Amino acid sequence: MNLHTPSNTARVPAKAARHTIGRAATLTGVSAKMIRHYETIGLIPRTNRTPGNYRTYKDSDLHTLRFIQRARTLGFSMAQIRVLLSLWRNRSRPSAQVRKLAIDHVMELKAKIDAMQAMVRTLETLVQHCHGDTRPECPILEDLAGEPDKVTSRQKASR
Amino acid sequence: MNLHTPSNTARVPAKAARHTIGRAATLTGVSAKMIRHYETIGLIPRTNRTPGNYRTYKDSDLHTLRFIQRARTLGFSMAQIRVLLSLWRNRSRPSAQVRKLAIDHVMELKAKIDAMQAMVRTLETLVQHCHGDTRPECPILEDLAGEPDKVTSRQKASR
């Protein structure tokens, strides 16, 4: 380990620690595959390489990777993260821009949540009315088949 | 229109109505593109063709397509729909099977909803604490950057 740092540990300020992609992956929670991918799509800059063509990452690179990982955890898309990164790096960004981006994302999330909740409501109604035994009658299939439909009336109301 | 049916309308029982893929698409809400796709992946059988190699759809085919469309609306995956279709066609299915499939799907949906709601909670907290003006200070970016983090404490609790 410590690929190219002098084995000298006490004298050097340890700032220049460099890591291979595998170490960067375990240290940041971003898989090596994804790190390479982010590089090819230009989300992160190309890093230095060793003479043997291995990518090397310094601590500030890890910081960026953790930023990306955290943003993914919050559900931001790559496109949004690209913007977030540039705002992060821009010391004079207006926080309103960041805030707007986050609010837009929250609205997207809420829209998706609403859509899925509507599905859940319909499905739960159907499930409630299905015997769930060995008999073939099944309101779920009847609903999907668009049959006269005594049960849900396709839940046009109550949305 | 009515590509190959005799223009005779009164005598023929009108059962044998056949439609081109475009008509099938507008009548079912499934795009022509998707109808072809469903055929190639074996979700629906290959239909008859006209002498000019056009696909033709009869009313029962439209019924199947509407079934698929409705199932997509409810968020079922292609794999699940494949099963649902076979259960639908099997007159002696036990309704328990259908019910279980629906319940599993509901659980998947709820898990996704929960995950997204967690994102929303975190983001809304961050948004609340962001001034959103011309100043660069921004708790959102600070959180993403993993800074000491006075605001959310990454919301470890309250899950």
Next chain:
DNA sequence: CTTGACCTTCCCACCATGTCAGGGTTCATG
């Protein structure tokens, strides 16, 4: 016969991630 609307097949793109193959590098140990 021409025109325009429709159809055919085939290929590419998205998004984020994983997997696999075939080969090269690094480094500790023998």
Next chain:
DNA sequence: CATGAACCCTGACATGGTGGGAAGGTCAAG
């Protein structure tokens, strides 16, 4: 110094569900 394990490199292909487009065939109406 040589070897082997662990790691890295690139590149290709898959996922799921959908859209887009190119290049060409078919149909019906004018």
